[in-house]
Amino acid sequence: MHAPAAFRQQLLAAIPRLRRYARSLVFDAGTADDLVQTALERALTHWHQFDQRRDILVWLVSIAHNAHIDERRRHARMSLVEPADGEVPPHSHLERWGSDPGADVGLRIDLVAALQSLPVEQREALLLVGVEQFSYAECADALAIPLGTVMSRVSRGRVALRERLDGRAPGSSAGAPTLRRVI
C-alpha cells in the first residue's frame, strides 16, 4: 500500500529542515541531499511505522542519522575525511554551506568554520537543540542516545564553539589563536 497524500505532504514540508540537519553531518550540499533522499525513501517505505502523535522531523532525523551511520560504515575502508578533528575544510565548502548574500562574510566564515571544527556528535546535538529547538528528550529519541549523553554533548559543544570563536584551541586556556577573526 502506498503512503497517503497527507503523509507525503508532511514529508514535503519537512524537507527544508531535514536538509539543514543533513548539512550539519556532511558539508557538501550534494552529499547532504543524497542523505536526505535516502531518508525520504526509507520514510516512504516505512510510513506505516510513523506514529502521528510524534513530531515527524524527530522521526526523519532519526532515519537520516542512522542512514549516515550506515553510510560511514560502508565507506569505513575508504578514508572519508570528516572535519571532526579540528581540521577546517577548504573555503569552497564553507561558502556552499548555506549562502546568505546579506550576511557579513567575515563573521560567516568565522562562525561556520568554528562549527565545522567541532566533533560531529557535538555539532549534531548542539544544532538539534539550539537551532531545530528539539527538547533534550526529542534529541535523545532522534539520536538513540541516553538523555545524559545529550546533555553532555550539547554543553561541551556549546563551550567548545565559544572557545573557538574566542580564538582559543579546544580545552586550552592559554589563548593560542587557532581561528583568526576576519572582521
Add this chain to the structure above:
Amino acid sequence: MDTDDTALHAWFDGELPPGEAAAVEARLRENPELAAQVRLWRADRDALRARCDAMLLEPAPARLAQVVWQAPARRRAALWAAGFALFVLGGATGAALLAGLDAPGRALQAGSGEWPQRAAVAHAVYVPEKRHPVEVSVEQNQDGHLARWLTKRLDVPVKLFDLNPQGFDLVGGRLLPDARGPSAQLMYENAAGQRVTVYLRKPDTGPADAASAAFRYERQGELGLFYWVEGQGAGATGYALVGSLPREQLLVLAEAIYRQGAITARP
C-alpha cells in the same frame, strides 16, 4: 563538568522546572562573570539560528520532491481543477490563459515549475511561524513602506492585495532569496486563523515566455497552488498563491489577486 554546569546548560536550553530555574537565575544575578558567559552563548545561538535559517530558503533540488511524490498521484484532479479555474475566470482572461495551458499537473515537476515549488516551500516554512511569520508586519507598514520596499527590491510592481471582501486580512510580507534574485511573500490570514501566501517574483525568462503565460493549478496533498505570469517584458511578474484551502476558496482569492494585479501591471 560539575552539577552546577549541567544545571546552567539545562536552564539555558529551557529544560529546568521553574523551581530549579529560579535557583540558576539567582546564581546568575550574583555572578556577573557567569552572566556574561551566558550572554555570549545566547549571541552564538542567535548567530547560528540566523545562519541556519537562511539555509531553509535555499531551493531544494527537484529530485527530493520527486522522491516524495513518485508513486502515482491523482493528476486527473489537478487537470480538472485547472479547467474549472479557466471556466470561472471566463471570458477574455480565460481565452488568453487557455493559449498557454499545458499539462498543469506536470508543471511543478518540470523545470519551468521550479519557482512555484519554492513558493510552496516558503509557504510551508513561514505559515506555521507563531512569532515571526512576516518580516514587516502590516502594523509596521506606514505610508505604504512595505509595497515600496518590495517593489524596489524585486524590480516588479508589488501591490498589497486587498482580500478583505474574501475574509482575509494582510499579516505582512517578507523579502526572500530566489534562484535568480529576490522574491517576496505576502501573508494573509482569515478569522479562523487559516493562512495563505502570495509569492511574487520576476519571471526567469524573457518576453517570449511571458507571452505564453498560463494560469496553472497544482495540488500537493493539503496544499493548493495557483500560479501564473502576468505582463510582458520588463514589467512581467510571476505570482503564486499557496494555501491549505479547498480549491474553490483558493480560486476566489486567486481571482481577486489576478484582477488587482492586472491593474498594477498597466500603470
